[in-house]
Amino acid sequence: MHGRRIRKPPGECQDANLVDYEEGVHKFSWAEAHALLDGLPGGGLNITHEAIDRHIAGGRGERRALRWIGRDDQFRDWTYAALGAAANRFAYVLASRGVSKGDHVFTLLGRAPELYAVLLGTLKSGGVFSPLFSAFGPEPIKARMTIGEARVLVTSEAFYRRKVEPWRKELAALEHVFLTECSGSPPEGTIDLAAAMESSPAMFETVWTAPEDIALVHFTSGTTGRPKGAVHVHEAVVSHHVTGRLALDLKPDDTFWCTADPGWVTGVSYGVISPLTNGCSLIVDQAEFDVERWYRILERERVTVWYTAPTAIRMLMKAGVEIARRFDLSRLRLIASVGEPLNPEAVAWGVEAFGKPIHDNWWQTETGGIMISNFRSMDVKPGSMGRPLPGVAAGIVERHGDGSVREIETPMTKGELALRPGWPSMMRGYLHEEERYRKCFAGGWYLTGDLAMRDDEGYYWFVGRADDVIKSAGHLIGPFEVESALMEHPAVAEAGVIGVPEPTMGEVVKAFVALRNGFEPSEALRKELLGHARQRLGPAVAPKDIAFRQNLPKTRSGKIMRRLLKARELGLPEGDLSTLESEER
Ligand code: ATP
Numbered sequence: 001m002h003g004r005r006i007r008k009p010p011g012e013c014q015d016a017n018l019v020d021y022e023e024g025v026h027k028f029s030w031a032e033a034h035a036l037l038d039g040l041p042g043g044g045l046n047i048t049h050e051a052i053d054r055h056i057a058g059g060r061g062e063r064r065a066l067r068w069i070g071r072d073d074q075f076r077d078w079t080y081a082a083l084g085a086a087a088n089r090f091a092y093v094l095a096s097r098g099v100s101k102g103d104h105v106f107t108l109l110g111r112a113p114e115l116y117a118v119l120l121g122t123l124k125s126g127g128v129f130s131p132l133f134s135a136f137g138p139e140p141i142k143a144r145m146t147i148g149e150a151r152v153l154v155t156s157e158a159f160y161r162r163k164v165e166p167w168r169k170e171l172a173a174l175e176h177v178f179l180t181e182c183s184g185s186p187p188e189g190t191i192d193l194a195a196a197m198e199s200s201p202a203m204f205e206t207v208w209t210a211p212e213d214i215a216l217v218h219f220t221s222g223t224t225g226r227p228k229g230a231v232h233v234h235e236a237v238v239s240h241h242v243t244g245r246l247a248l249d250l251k252p253d254d255t256f257w258c259t260a261d262p263g264w265v266t267g268v269s270y271g272v273i274s275p276l277t278n279g280c281s282l283i284v285d286q287a288e289f290d291v292e293r294w295y296r297i298l299e300r301e302r303v304t305v306w307y308t309a310p311t312a313i314r315m316l317m318k319a320g321v322e323i324a325r326r327f328d329l330s331r332l333r334l335i336a337s338v339g340e341p342l343n344p345e346a347v348a349w350g351v352e353a354f355g356k357p358i359h360d361n362w363w364q365t366e367t368g369g370i371m372i373s374n375f376r377s378m379d380v381k382p383g384s385m386g387r388p389l390p391g392v393a394a395g396i397v398e399r400h401g402d403g404s405v406r407e408i409e410t411p412m413t414k415g416e417l418a419l420r421p422g423w424p425s426m427m428r429g430y431l432h433e434e435e436r437y438r439k440c441f442a443g444g445w446y447l448t449g450d451l452a453m454r455d456d457e458g459y460y461w462f463v464g465r466a467d468d469v470i471k472s473a474g475h476l477i478g479p480f481e482v483e484s485a486l487m488e489h490p491a492v493a494e495a496g497v498i499g500v501p502e503p504t505m506g507e508v509v510k511a512f513v514a515l516r517n518g519f520e521p522s523e524a525l526r527k528e529l530l531g532h533a534r535q536r537l538g539p540a541v542a543p544k545d546i547a548f549r550q551n552l553p554k555t556r557s558g559k560i561m562r563r564l565l566k567a568r569e570l571g572l573p574e575g576d577l578s579t580l581e582s583e584e585r
């Protein structure tokens with residue numbers, strides 16, 4: 001698994017923003033990264049100013065900022081100037097109602113066209129933006145809005161009636177509710193957003209914000225337990241900007257499609273902020289995942305940089321490479337993925353389907369931006385997350401019982417992935433959870449809770465979440481390694497691997513497998529997969545048991561919930577299920 005390498009011939013990527021990794025790391029400074037942006041007078045910094053107003057002032061206002069594609073395939077375009085005007089109107093809507101700096105504005109909108117002006121307008125008015133995933137039910141919405149002390153909510157009338165109205169009175173802090181898609185006069189206690197926007201001026205002076213003023217609160221995916229509200233400040237825009245430039249190779253002429261929903265951190269940091277600060281044109285598709293639709297969008301919109309997730313790539317793989325080949329995807333310059341480990345099989349499939357590998361990168365809600373990445377100009381080792389961004393110092397460490405932390409220097413040794421704090425988009429806290437936040441730091445490191453290894457060239461290899469790692473007969477086994485081996489078998493579409501307690505071994509490895517189209521579960525196939533895994537991994541690491549599943553339980557952001565596979569296997573309480581995909585309930 002660690003042997004393959006996809007080479008990038010010298011000269012092929014001379015136009016990349018990062019041509020030479022070592023040199024890029026050596027030359028990088030956060031001060032220079034800051035200097036790429038405008039800032040506000042007196043040392044201020046505001047995300048929307050950098051994403052929109054800077055371009056308008058620079059004469060780039062008439063460039064397209066956003067193409068929004070509706071479910072019916074009709075599209076709407078906004079230039080930077082038009083998106084800026086819409087953001088101004090929303091900023092005015094807030095300010096004229098006394099909503100002020102530091103107030104929390106929540107959205108429950110899905111990929112609605114209004115979302116972008118609401119996000120940018122909120123930040124421009126000095127407010128704190130917090131998106132909710134629109135498929136959440138009433139309870140997770142209420143829980144997050146309570147933690148976030150929401151003062152404003154923007155949602156559709158339908159969502160409001162179903163998901164918010166029943167409990168609204170219990171949330172005393174919630175003063176203003178703006179509705180999209182109003183069918184008539186808005187329900188009591190709500191305001192029609194379109195009408196409010198229409199009667200507002202298209203000019204608004206950015207409320208002065210300091211780099212350390214809170215801008216965003218993002219809730220984590222809840223893969224390992226109760227979601228946390230990670231707090232980010234306006235200074236994060238420095239990371240958003242340079243990581244988009246270096247890891248995603250974003251340039252002003254790019255048409256960029258980030259498929260993540262703006263209910264999650266990726267959909268905001270890279271679905272909106274980073275590409276806009278880099279002057280790109282965004283693609284947003286309101287519809288849900290569909291193989292042919294996605295390929296059609298990539299072709300028709302001439303997408304140049306595409307940022308997606310392993311779960312989507314696995315679904316495309318499931319549908320087969322022939323479909324991809326029916327489309328002209330020759331404009332694609334870079335394909336990147338985040339959110340879960342990307343199996344080597346998927347990286348190689350990218351070469352088959354698109355003529356280029358898929359570039360994995362790693363980060364978390366907490367880190368606010370990409371930390372480790374496969375860069376366009378750098379050789380890709382399938383299965384590796386790549387190397388740290390310039391300006392980011394990473395290490396593999398070991399925690400000791402006395403609270404101390406030791407760095408592990410030996411290559412390919414498993415330990416916890418840790419980062420030296422100091423990059424601009426690092427979270428400044430978990431909302432109302434000071435203790436949980438403090439526990440993330442020790443010995444001058446931020447401890448990520450993920451296990452990884454580093455090879456002798458400085459590439460990082462994901463092993464598993466600390467909570468998911470399996471200890472079997474003295475071995476530390478990462479589920480990812482086992483899942484990747486299973487994925488190499490043509491019958492396997494997805495795999496989730498857990499440890500099941502067993503008296504002599506400590507734990508034994510068990511795999512849950514979903515099959516590709518055209519394969520049926522059978523005892524013979526089960527035996528074949530066990531044999532395949534044993535051959536690939538050796539008896540110590542291979543699963544002792546394999547069970548077939550139609551689907552694996554996933555978070556709404558598409559991550560396999562191993563903790564749930566385990567709880568169900570052991571008959572234990574299932575824990576917080578607020579982010580579980582509904583069809584799995
Ligand atoms: P919670 O913290 O609530 O359990 P979560 O960790 O899934 O949820 P996110 O912040 O959305 O919430 O996800 C970050 C995590 O996703 C990382 O810590 C890591 O475990 C996983 N991850 C992200 N990108 C990658 C990647 N490229 N390879 C492997 N794992 C990844």
Ligand code: MG
Binds near residue numbers: 449
């Ligand atoms: Mg996490």
